[in-house]
Amino acid sequence: MGSGAWLRLLLALGALWGIGAREKVLGTLGKATLLRIPRQLQEHTLDFGEASWKRSTEEPQRKKFLLKFSGGNYTEFEPGRMRFHTLDFSLEILNTSREDGQLYEYSVSKGSVEEVWQIQLEVFEPVADPSIRILHQELSNGSCSLTLLCTSERGDEVSYSWDSRDNGTWGICSGNGSFLNLSYSLRSASFGCVCTARNPVSSRDVAFNSSQCGSEQPGDPGLRTELCVLLVGLGAVIAIVFVAIVIFRATHLAKRDQNPSWPVPDHSQVTPASTSPTIYAQVQRVQKPKGTVPIAASSSCTTIYAVATGPPPAPDGAPRSPAGSPTPRGHSPLSQEPTTVYASVTLPVA
Known part of the structure:
Protein backbone atom coordinates (compact mmCIF):
# COMPACT_ATOMS: atom_id res chain seq x y z
CA MET A 1 0.00 0.00 0.00
CA GLU A 125 12.38 31.75 20.36
CA PRO A 126 15.73 31.23 18.58
CA VAL A 127 18.92 31.04 20.62
CA ALA A 128 21.28 34.00 20.78
CA ASP A 129 25.03 33.78 20.25
CA PRO A 130 26.46 31.93 23.28
CA SER A 131 29.43 33.05 25.37
CA ILE A 132 32.03 31.13 27.39
CA ARG A 133 33.15 32.13 30.88
CA ILE A 134 36.04 30.76 32.93
CA LEU A 135 34.58 29.81 36.31
CA HIS A 136 37.75 28.26 37.74
CA GLN A 137 41.36 28.10 36.65
CA GLU A 138 44.46 26.62 38.22
CA LEU A 139 48.07 26.60 37.01
CA SER A 140 50.27 23.94 38.56
CA ASN A 141 53.46 22.17 37.38
CA GLY A 142 53.07 23.40 33.82
CA SER A 143 49.49 22.22 33.47
CA CYS A 144 46.21 24.12 33.30
CA SER A 145 42.89 23.10 34.83
CA LEU A 146 39.77 24.97 33.77
CA THR A 147 36.04 24.92 34.39
CA LEU A 148 34.14 26.55 31.52
CA LEU A 149 30.52 27.68 31.39
CA CYS A 150 28.66 28.16 28.11
CA THR A 151 25.41 30.18 28.16
CA SER A 152 23.01 31.87 25.76
CA GLU A 153 20.96 34.85 26.93
CA ARG A 154 17.87 34.06 24.82
CA GLY A 155 16.11 31.03 23.48
CA ASP A 156 13.45 28.45 24.36
CA GLU A 157 14.44 24.93 25.41
CA VAL A 158 18.16 25.50 24.82
CA SER A 159 20.57 22.57 25.07
CA TYR A 160 24.39 22.72 25.07
CA SER A 161 27.08 20.42 23.78
CA TRP A 162 30.89 20.55 23.50
CA ASP A 163 33.12 19.23 20.77
CA SER A 164 36.63 19.70 19.41
CA ARG A 165 37.44 22.07 16.62
CA ASP A 166 39.79 19.47 15.13
CA ASN A 167 40.28 15.72 15.51
CA GLY A 168 43.69 15.89 17.19
CA THR A 169 42.57 16.48 20.77
CA TRP A 170 41.46 12.89 21.53
CA GLY A 171 38.01 13.92 22.70
CA ILE A 172 39.24 16.28 25.42
CA CYS A 173 36.49 18.77 24.50
CA SER A 174 33.62 16.30 24.24
CA GLY A 175 30.71 16.78 26.59
CA ASN A 176 27.06 17.65 27.05
CA GLY A 177 25.62 20.46 29.15
CA SER A 178 26.75 24.00 29.89
CA PHE A 179 29.85 23.03 31.93
CA LEU A 180 33.11 21.61 30.69
CA ASN A 181 36.15 20.61 32.80
CA LEU A 182 39.51 20.72 31.06
CA SER A 183 42.99 19.69 32.20
CA TYR A 184 45.96 19.79 29.81
CA SER A 185 49.65 20.59 29.64
CA LEU A 186 50.69 24.08 28.61
CA ARG A 187 53.50 22.54 26.52
CA SER A 188 51.00 20.74 24.32
CA ALA A 189 49.88 22.12 21.00
CA SER A 190 47.09 24.70 21.03
CA PHE A 191 43.62 23.32 20.44
CA GLY A 192 40.07 24.68 20.41
CA CYS A 193 36.82 23.63 22.06
CA VAL A 194 33.48 24.57 20.51
CA CYS A 195 30.28 25.05 22.49
CA THR A 196 27.05 24.72 20.55
CA ALA A 197 23.75 26.10 21.84
CA ARG A 198 20.69 24.79 20.02
CA ASN A 199 16.95 24.40 20.22
CA PRO A 200 14.39 22.93 17.78
CA VAL A 201 14.50 25.99 15.48
CA SER A 202 18.06 27.38 15.70
CA SER A 203 21.70 26.67 16.53
CA ARG A 204 24.68 28.90 17.47
CA ASP A 205 28.25 28.12 18.54
CA VAL A 206 31.31 29.76 20.07
CA ALA A 207 34.95 28.59 20.34
CA PHE A 208 37.46 28.56 23.22
CA ASN A 209 41.21 28.33 22.59
CA SER A 210 43.47 26.48 25.00
CA SER A 211 46.05 29.32 24.85
CA GLN A 212 43.61 31.51 26.78
CA CYS A 213 44.31 29.68 30.03
CA GLY A 214 44.75 32.31 32.74
CA SER A 215 43.32 35.14 30.63
CA GLU A 216 39.89 36.60 30.15
CA GLN A 217 37.83 35.13 27.35
CA PRO A 218 37.61 37.66 24.46
CA GLY A 219 34.08 38.70 23.82
CA ASP A 220 33.00 37.66 27.32
CA PRO A 221 31.69 40.83 28.94
CA GLY A 222 31.34 39.25 32.39
CA LEU A 223 34.41 40.66 34.11
CA ARG A 224 34.26 43.98 32.30
CA THR A 225 30.61 44.34 33.21
CA GLU A 226 31.30 43.64 36.89
CA LEU A 227 34.14 46.20 36.86
CA CYS A 228 31.94 48.84 35.22
CA VAL A 229 29.16 48.23 37.74
CA LEU A 230 31.67 48.58 40.59
CA LEU A 231 33.04 51.86 39.22
CA VAL A 232 29.58 53.28 38.61
CA GLY A 233 28.49 52.36 42.13
CA LEU A 234 31.62 53.94 43.64
CA GLY A 235 31.05 57.14 41.67
CA ALA A 236 27.43 57.29 42.82
CA VAL A 237 28.50 56.94 46.49
CA ILE A 238 31.09 59.73 46.12
CA ALA A 239 28.52 62.01 44.49
CA ILE A 240 25.99 61.37 47.28
CA VAL A 241 28.58 62.11 49.99
CA PHE A 242 29.64 65.33 48.26
CA VAL A 243 26.03 66.54 47.94
CA ALA A 244 25.37 65.70 51.60
CA ILE A 245 28.43 67.73 52.71
CA VAL A 246 27.36 70.74 50.63
CA ILE A 247 23.81 70.62 52.02
CA PHE A 248 25.09 70.29 55.61
CA ARG A 249 27.43 73.28 55.27
CA ALA A 250 24.72 75.44 53.69
CA THR A 251 22.25 74.54 56.45
CA HIS A 252 24.82 75.24 59.15
CA LEU A 253 25.64 78.69 57.73
CA ALA A 254 21.95 79.56 57.42
CA LYS A 255 21.32 78.65 61.06
CA ARG A 256 24.32 80.69 62.20
CA ASP A 257 23.09 83.73 60.30
CA GLN A 258 19.64 83.38 61.82
CA ASN A 259 20.95 82.97 65.45
CA PRO A 260 23.98 85.30 66.00
CA SER A 261 25.74 85.49 69.40
CA TRP A 262 24.79 89.20 69.77
CA PRO A 263 21.03 89.65 69.45
CA VAL A 264 19.55 92.48 67.49
CA PRO A 265 18.33 95.21 69.92
CA ASP A 266 14.61 95.76 70.39
CA HIS A 267 14.05 99.43 69.57
CA SER A 268 10.51 99.28 70.91
CA GLN A 269 11.89 99.19 74.47
CA VAL A 270 14.23 102.18 74.11
CA THR A 271 12.92 105.30 75.89
CA PRO A 272 12.26 108.09 73.39
CA ALA A 273 14.48 111.19 73.56
CA SER A 274 11.46 113.39 74.36
CA THR A 275 11.18 111.72 77.80
CA SER A 276 14.83 112.25 78.70
CA PRO A 277 15.20 113.92 82.15
CA THR A 278 16.58 117.50 82.22
CA ILE A 279 19.71 118.49 84.16
CA TYR A 280 19.27 121.67 86.17
CA ALA A 281 22.39 123.58 87.15
CA GLN A 282 22.48 126.82 89.17
CA VAL A 283 25.36 129.25 88.73
CA GLN A 284 25.72 131.96 91.42
CA ARG A 285 27.50 135.12 90.50
CA VAL A 286 29.77 136.51 93.32
CA GLN A 287 30.70 140.20 93.17
CA LYS A 288 33.94 141.62 94.58
CA PRO A 289 33.62 144.67 96.90
CA LYS A 290 34.91 147.85 95.14
CA GLY A 291 34.85 151.02 97.14
CA THR A 292 31.44 152.00 98.05
CA VAL A 293 29.73 149.54 95.82
CA PRO A 294 27.20 147.87 97.96
CA ILE A 295 27.18 144.19 98.32
CA ALA A 296 24.18 142.61 96.82
CA ALA A 297 21.80 141.50 99.37
CA SER A 298 21.28 138.36 97.55
CA SER A 299 23.22 136.69 94.86
CA SER A 300 21.53 136.09 91.54
CA CYS A 301 21.56 132.59 90.19
CA THR A 302 21.54 131.48 86.63
CA THR A 303 19.99 128.18 85.78
CA ILE A 304 21.80 125.99 83.25
CA TYR A 305 19.94 123.22 81.53
CA ALA A 306 21.92 120.24 80.35
CA VAL A 307 21.28 116.66 79.51
CA ALA A 308 23.39 113.72 80.60
CA THR A 309 23.13 110.11 79.61
CA GLY A 310 23.16 107.37 82.16
CA PRO A 311 21.37 104.20 83.12
CA PRO A 312 17.63 104.67 83.67
CA PRO A 313 16.25 104.35 87.16
CA ALA A 314 15.02 100.96 88.10
CA PRO A 315 11.26 100.57 88.27
CA ASP A 316 11.36 99.65 91.96
CA GLY A 317 13.64 102.53 92.89
CA ALA A 318 16.73 100.38 93.39
CA PRO A 319 19.99 102.07 92.47
CA ARG A 320 21.50 101.32 89.11
CA SER A 321 25.13 100.51 88.48
CA PRO A 322 27.38 103.50 87.84
CA ALA A 323 27.42 104.99 84.42
CA GLY A 324 31.02 104.00 83.93
CA SER A 325 30.44 100.34 84.66
CA PRO A 326 30.62 98.07 81.69
CA THR A 327 27.43 97.14 79.89
CA PRO A 328 26.27 93.64 80.86
CA ARG A 329 26.86 90.99 78.23
CA GLY A 330 23.89 90.43 75.97
CA HIS A 331 22.36 93.97 76.45
CA SER A 332 22.63 96.73 73.94
CA PRO A 333 23.99 100.15 75.09
CA LEU A 334 20.98 101.71 73.38
CA SER A 335 18.87 100.64 76.36
CA GLN A 336 20.45 103.33 78.63
CA GLU A 337 18.19 106.35 79.42
CA PRO A 338 19.13 109.98 80.21
CA THR A 339 19.33 110.95 83.94
CA THR A 340 18.91 114.34 85.67
CA VAL A 341 22.08 115.78 87.25
CA TYR A 342 21.93 118.83 89.63
CA ALA A 343 24.97 121.08 89.94
CA SER A 344 25.57 124.54 91.43
CA VAL A 345 28.34 126.84 90.25
CA THR A 346 29.17 130.14 92.08
CA LEU A 347 30.64 132.85 89.90
CA PRO A 348 32.68 135.75 91.31
CA VAL A 349 31.04 139.14 91.17
CA ALA A 350 33.07 141.74 89.40
Whole structure:
Protein backbone atom coordinates (compact mmCIF):
# COMPACT_ATOMS: atom_id res chain seq x y z
CA MET A 1 0.00 0.00 0.00
CA GLY A 2 1.44 3.31 -1.09
CA SER A 3 1.68 6.51 0.96
CA GLY A 4 -1.29 8.00 -0.85
CA ALA A 5 -3.47 5.07 0.13
CA TRP A 6 -2.39 5.35 3.75
CA LEU A 7 -3.23 9.03 3.73
CA ARG A 8 -6.67 8.35 2.29
CA LEU A 9 -7.23 5.74 4.96
CA LEU A 10 -6.22 8.17 7.71
CA LEU A 11 -8.47 10.86 6.31
CA ALA A 12 -11.35 8.46 6.06
CA LEU A 13 -10.85 7.29 9.64
CA GLY A 14 -10.56 10.89 10.77
CA ALA A 15 -13.78 11.82 9.05
CA LEU A 16 -15.44 8.77 10.55
CA TRP A 17 -14.20 9.52 14.07
CA GLY A 18 -14.63 13.27 13.80
CA ILE A 19 -10.90 13.96 13.91
CA GLY A 20 -8.30 14.48 11.23
CA ALA A 21 -4.73 13.42 10.63
CA ARG A 22 -2.29 15.63 12.56
CA GLU A 23 1.26 16.81 12.08
CA LYS A 24 3.53 19.08 14.10
CA VAL A 25 5.09 22.22 12.70
CA LEU A 26 7.81 24.26 14.42
CA GLY A 27 7.60 28.03 14.13
CA THR A 28 10.28 30.63 14.89
CA LEU A 29 9.28 33.60 17.00
CA GLY A 30 9.23 36.79 14.92
CA LYS A 31 9.54 35.02 11.58
CA ALA A 32 7.10 33.72 8.98
CA THR A 33 5.63 30.22 9.35
CA LEU A 34 4.08 28.29 6.46
CA LEU A 35 1.32 25.75 7.09
CA ARG A 36 1.08 23.23 4.23
CA ILE A 37 -1.44 20.54 3.35
CA PRO A 38 -0.81 17.19 1.64
CA ARG A 39 -0.97 16.81 -2.11
CA GLN A 40 -4.17 14.75 -1.96
CA LEU A 41 -6.05 17.52 -0.13
CA GLN A 42 -4.87 20.00 -2.74
CA GLU A 43 -6.37 17.81 -5.47
CA HIS A 44 -9.62 17.41 -3.56
CA THR A 45 -9.82 21.16 -3.12
CA LEU A 46 -9.53 21.61 -6.87
CA ASP A 47 -12.15 18.91 -7.48
CA PHE A 48 -14.78 20.08 -5.01
CA GLY A 49 -13.87 23.72 -4.58
CA GLU A 50 -15.01 24.06 -0.97
CA ALA A 51 -12.38 24.43 1.78
CA SER A 52 -11.51 26.45 4.85
CA TRP A 53 -8.73 27.16 7.37
CA LYS A 54 -9.69 27.27 11.06
CA ARG A 55 -7.89 27.61 14.35
CA SER A 56 -8.75 26.31 17.79
CA THR A 57 -9.59 28.71 20.60
CA GLU A 58 -9.41 28.63 24.38
CA GLU A 59 -12.85 27.01 24.37
CA PRO A 60 -12.54 23.44 23.01
CA GLN A 61 -16.02 23.47 21.50
CA ARG A 62 -15.36 26.61 19.43
CA LYS A 63 -13.12 27.28 16.43
CA LYS A 64 -12.19 30.46 14.61
CA PHE A 65 -12.34 30.77 10.81
CA LEU A 66 -9.18 32.20 9.25
CA LEU A 67 -10.10 31.71 5.57
CA LYS A 68 -12.91 30.38 3.42
CA PHE A 69 -12.37 29.12 -0.15
CA SER A 70 -15.24 28.58 -2.55
CA GLY A 71 -15.43 28.36 -6.32
CA GLY A 72 -11.98 29.81 -6.90
CA ASN A 73 -12.54 32.79 -4.59
CA TYR A 74 -11.49 33.15 -1.00
CA THR A 75 -12.15 35.40 1.96
CA GLU A 76 -9.42 36.21 4.53
CA PHE A 77 -10.51 37.05 8.05
CA GLU A 78 -7.04 38.19 9.24
CA PRO A 79 -5.43 39.64 6.10
CA GLY A 80 -2.81 41.63 7.99
CA ARG A 81 -1.48 38.58 9.79
CA MET A 82 -2.20 35.72 7.39
CA ARG A 83 -1.52 35.16 3.70
CA PHE A 84 -3.27 32.53 1.59
CA HIS A 85 -1.43 30.89 -1.31
CA THR A 86 -3.84 29.77 -4.04
CA LEU A 87 -1.16 27.68 -5.73
CA ASP A 88 -1.04 24.99 -3.03
CA PHE A 89 -3.72 26.31 -0.62
CA SER A 90 -1.17 26.76 2.15
CA LEU A 91 -1.53 29.40 4.86
CA GLU A 92 1.37 31.64 5.87
CA ILE A 93 1.61 33.38 9.26
CA LEU A 94 3.57 36.54 8.48
CA ASN A 95 4.97 37.39 11.95
CA THR A 96 4.74 34.43 14.25
CA SER A 97 3.99 35.20 17.89
CA ARG A 98 3.65 32.98 20.91
CA GLU A 99 -0.15 33.30 20.72
CA ASP A 100 -0.02 31.60 17.29
CA GLY A 101 0.99 28.33 18.90
CA GLN A 102 -2.40 26.66 18.38
CA LEU A 103 -4.02 23.75 16.60
CA TYR A 104 -4.87 24.61 12.96
CA GLU A 105 -7.31 22.74 10.78
CA TYR A 106 -7.77 22.56 7.00
CA SER A 107 -11.02 20.95 5.84
CA VAL A 108 -12.32 20.05 2.36
CA SER A 109 -16.03 19.50 1.80
CA LYS A 110 -17.05 16.99 -0.82
CA GLY A 111 -20.77 16.49 -0.64
CA SER A 112 -21.76 15.04 2.67
CA VAL A 113 -18.19 14.12 3.61
CA GLU A 114 -15.54 16.43 5.05
CA GLU A 115 -11.84 15.66 5.00
CA VAL A 116 -9.75 17.32 7.73
CA TRP A 117 -6.03 17.92 8.11
CA GLN A 118 -4.78 19.23 11.50
CA ILE A 119 -1.49 20.98 12.20
CA GLN A 120 -0.15 21.60 15.70
CA LEU A 121 2.05 24.70 15.63
CA GLU A 122 4.76 25.06 18.31
CA VAL A 123 6.56 28.40 18.52
CA PHE A 124 10.16 28.76 19.77
CA GLU A 125 12.38 31.75 20.36
CA PRO A 126 15.73 31.23 18.58
CA VAL A 127 18.92 31.04 20.62
CA ALA A 128 21.28 34.00 20.78
CA ASP A 129 25.03 33.78 20.25
CA PRO A 130 26.46 31.93 23.28
CA SER A 131 29.43 33.05 25.37
CA ILE A 132 32.03 31.13 27.39
CA ARG A 133 33.15 32.13 30.88
CA ILE A 134 36.04 30.76 32.93
CA LEU A 135 34.58 29.81 36.31
CA HIS A 136 37.75 28.26 37.74
CA GLN A 137 41.36 28.10 36.65
CA GLU A 138 44.46 26.62 38.22
CA LEU A 139 48.07 26.60 37.01
CA SER A 140 50.27 23.94 38.56
CA ASN A 141 53.46 22.17 37.38
CA GLY A 142 53.07 23.40 33.82
CA SER A 143 49.49 22.22 33.47
CA CYS A 144 46.21 24.12 33.30
CA SER A 145 42.89 23.10 34.83
CA LEU A 146 39.77 24.97 33.77
CA THR A 147 36.04 24.92 34.39
CA LEU A 148 34.14 26.55 31.52
CA LEU A 149 30.52 27.68 31.39
CA CYS A 150 28.66 28.16 28.11
CA THR A 151 25.41 30.18 28.16
CA SER A 152 23.01 31.87 25.76
CA GLU A 153 20.96 34.85 26.93
CA ARG A 154 17.87 34.06 24.82
CA GLY A 155 16.11 31.03 23.48
CA ASP A 156 13.45 28.45 24.36
CA GLU A 157 14.44 24.93 25.41
CA VAL A 158 18.16 25.50 24.82
CA SER A 159 20.57 22.57 25.07
CA TYR A 160 24.39 22.72 25.07
CA SER A 161 27.08 20.42 23.78
CA TRP A 162 30.89 20.55 23.50
CA ASP A 163 33.12 19.23 20.77
CA SER A 164 36.63 19.70 19.41
CA ARG A 165 37.44 22.07 16.62
CA ASP A 166 39.79 19.47 15.13
CA ASN A 167 40.28 15.72 15.51
CA GLY A 168 43.69 15.89 17.19
CA THR A 169 42.57 16.48 20.77
CA TRP A 170 41.46 12.89 21.53
CA GLY A 171 38.01 13.92 22.70
CA ILE A 172 39.24 16.28 25.42
CA CYS A 173 36.49 18.77 24.50
CA SER A 174 33.62 16.30 24.24
CA GLY A 175 30.71 16.78 26.59
CA ASN A 176 27.06 17.65 27.05
CA GLY A 177 25.62 20.46 29.15
CA SER A 178 26.75 24.00 29.89
CA PHE A 179 29.85 23.03 31.93
CA LEU A 180 33.11 21.61 30.69
CA ASN A 181 36.15 20.61 32.80
CA LEU A 182 39.51 20.72 31.06
CA SER A 183 42.99 19.69 32.20
CA TYR A 184 45.96 19.79 29.81
CA SER A 185 49.65 20.59 29.64
CA LEU A 186 50.69 24.08 28.61
CA ARG A 187 53.50 22.54 26.52
CA SER A 188 51.00 20.74 24.32
CA ALA A 189 49.88 22.12 21.00
CA SER A 190 47.09 24.70 21.03
CA PHE A 191 43.62 23.32 20.44
CA GLY A 192 40.07 24.68 20.41
CA CYS A 193 36.82 23.63 22.06
CA VAL A 194 33.48 24.57 20.51
CA CYS A 195 30.28 25.05 22.49
CA THR A 196 27.05 24.72 20.55
CA ALA A 197 23.75 26.10 21.84
CA ARG A 198 20.69 24.79 20.02
CA ASN A 199 16.95 24.40 20.22
CA PRO A 200 14.39 22.93 17.78
CA VAL A 201 14.50 25.99 15.48
CA SER A 202 18.06 27.38 15.70
CA SER A 203 21.70 26.67 16.53
CA ARG A 204 24.68 28.90 17.47
CA ASP A 205 28.25 28.12 18.54
CA VAL A 206 31.31 29.76 20.07
CA ALA A 207 34.95 28.59 20.34
CA PHE A 208 37.46 28.56 23.22
CA ASN A 209 41.21 28.33 22.59
CA SER A 210 43.47 26.48 25.00
CA SER A 211 46.05 29.32 24.85
CA GLN A 212 43.61 31.51 26.78
CA CYS A 213 44.31 29.68 30.03
CA GLY A 214 44.75 32.31 32.74
CA SER A 215 43.32 35.14 30.63
CA GLU A 216 39.89 36.60 30.15
CA GLN A 217 37.83 35.13 27.35
CA PRO A 218 37.61 37.66 24.46
CA GLY A 219 34.08 38.70 23.82
CA ASP A 220 33.00 37.66 27.32
CA PRO A 221 31.69 40.83 28.94
CA GLY A 222 31.34 39.25 32.39
CA LEU A 223 34.41 40.66 34.11
CA ARG A 224 34.26 43.98 32.30
CA THR A 225 30.61 44.34 33.21
CA GLU A 226 31.30 43.64 36.89
CA LEU A 227 34.14 46.20 36.86
CA CYS A 228 31.94 48.84 35.22
CA VAL A 229 29.16 48.23 37.74
CA LEU A 230 31.67 48.58 40.59
CA LEU A 231 33.04 51.86 39.22
CA VAL A 232 29.58 53.28 38.61
CA GLY A 233 28.49 52.36 42.13
CA LEU A 234 31.62 53.94 43.64
CA GLY A 235 31.05 57.14 41.67
CA ALA A 236 27.43 57.29 42.82
CA VAL A 237 28.50 56.94 46.49
CA ILE A 238 31.09 59.73 46.12
CA ALA A 239 28.52 62.01 44.49
CA ILE A 240 25.99 61.37 47.28
CA VAL A 241 28.58 62.11 49.99
CA PHE A 242 29.64 65.33 48.26
CA VAL A 243 26.03 66.54 47.94
CA ALA A 244 25.37 65.70 51.60
CA ILE A 245 28.43 67.73 52.71
CA VAL A 246 27.36 70.74 50.63
CA ILE A 247 23.81 70.62 52.02
CA PHE A 248 25.09 70.29 55.61
CA ARG A 249 27.43 73.28 55.27
CA ALA A 250 24.72 75.44 53.69
CA THR A 251 22.25 74.54 56.45
CA HIS A 252 24.82 75.24 59.15
CA LEU A 253 25.64 78.69 57.73
CA ALA A 254 21.95 79.56 57.42
CA LYS A 255 21.32 78.65 61.06
CA ARG A 256 24.32 80.69 62.20
CA ASP A 257 23.09 83.73 60.30
CA GLN A 258 19.64 83.38 61.82
CA ASN A 259 20.95 82.97 65.45
CA PRO A 260 23.98 85.30 66.00
CA SER A 261 25.74 85.49 69.40
CA TRP A 262 24.79 89.20 69.77
CA PRO A 263 21.03 89.65 69.45
CA VAL A 264 19.55 92.48 67.49
CA PRO A 265 18.33 95.21 69.92
CA ASP A 266 14.61 95.76 70.39
CA HIS A 267 14.05 99.43 69.57
CA SER A 268 10.51 99.28 70.91
CA GLN A 269 11.89 99.19 74.47
CA VAL A 270 14.23 102.18 74.11
CA THR A 271 12.92 105.30 75.89
CA PRO A 272 12.26 108.09 73.39
CA ALA A 273 14.48 111.19 73.56
CA SER A 274 11.46 113.39 74.36
CA THR A 275 11.18 111.72 77.80
CA SER A 276 14.83 112.25 78.70
CA PRO A 277 15.20 113.92 82.15
CA THR A 278 16.58 117.50 82.22
CA ILE A 279 19.71 118.49 84.16
CA TYR A 280 19.27 121.67 86.17
CA ALA A 281 22.39 123.58 87.15
CA GLN A 282 22.48 126.82 89.17
CA VAL A 283 25.36 129.25 88.73
CA GLN A 284 25.72 131.96 91.42
CA ARG A 285 27.50 135.12 90.50
CA VAL A 286 29.77 136.51 93.32
CA GLN A 287 30.70 140.20 93.17
CA LYS A 288 33.94 141.62 94.58
CA PRO A 289 33.62 144.67 96.90
CA LYS A 290 34.91 147.85 95.14
CA GLY A 291 34.85 151.02 97.14
CA THR A 292 31.44 152.00 98.05
CA VAL A 293 29.73 149.54 95.82
CA PRO A 294 27.20 147.87 97.96
CA ILE A 295 27.18 144.19 98.32
CA ALA A 296 24.18 142.61 96.82
CA ALA A 297 21.80 141.50 99.37
CA SER A 298 21.28 138.36 97.55
CA SER A 299 23.22 136.69 94.86
CA SER A 300 21.53 136.09 91.54
CA CYS A 301 21.56 132.59 90.19
CA THR A 302 21.54 131.48 86.63
CA THR A 303 19.99 128.18 85.78
CA ILE A 304 21.80 125.99 83.25
CA TYR A 305 19.94 123.22 81.53
CA ALA A 306 21.92 120.24 80.35
CA VAL A 307 21.28 116.66 79.51
CA ALA A 308 23.39 113.72 80.60
CA THR A 309 23.13 110.11 79.61
CA GLY A 310 23.16 107.37 82.16
CA PRO A 311 21.37 104.20 83.12
CA PRO A 312 17.63 104.67 83.67
CA PRO A 313 16.25 104.35 87.16
CA ALA A 314 15.02 100.96 88.10
CA PRO A 315 11.26 100.57 88.27
CA ASP A 316 11.36 99.65 91.96
CA GLY A 317 13.64 102.53 92.89
CA ALA A 318 16.73 100.38 93.39
CA PRO A 319 19.99 102.07 92.47
CA ARG A 320 21.50 101.32 89.11
CA SER A 321 25.13 100.51 88.48
CA PRO A 322 27.38 103.50 87.84
CA ALA A 323 27.42 104.99 84.42
CA GLY A 324 31.02 104.00 83.93
CA SER A 325 30.44 100.34 84.66
CA PRO A 326 30.62 98.07 81.69
CA THR A 327 27.43 97.14 79.89
CA PRO A 328 26.27 93.64 80.86
CA ARG A 329 26.86 90.99 78.23
CA GLY A 330 23.89 90.43 75.97
CA HIS A 331 22.36 93.97 76.45
CA SER A 332 22.63 96.73 73.94
CA PRO A 333 23.99 100.15 75.09
CA LEU A 334 20.98 101.71 73.38
CA SER A 335 18.87 100.64 76.36
CA GLN A 336 20.45 103.33 78.63
CA GLU A 337 18.19 106.35 79.42
CA PRO A 338 19.13 109.98 80.21
CA THR A 339 19.33 110.95 83.94
CA THR A 340 18.91 114.34 85.67
CA VAL A 341 22.08 115.78 87.25
CA TYR A 342 21.93 118.83 89.63
CA ALA A 343 24.97 121.08 89.94
CA SER A 344 25.57 124.54 91.43
CA VAL A 345 28.34 126.84 90.25
CA THR A 346 29.17 130.14 92.08
CA LEU A 347 30.64 132.85 89.90
CA PRO A 348 32.68 135.75 91.31
CA VAL A 349 31.04 139.14 91.17
CA ALA A 350 33.07 141.74 89.40
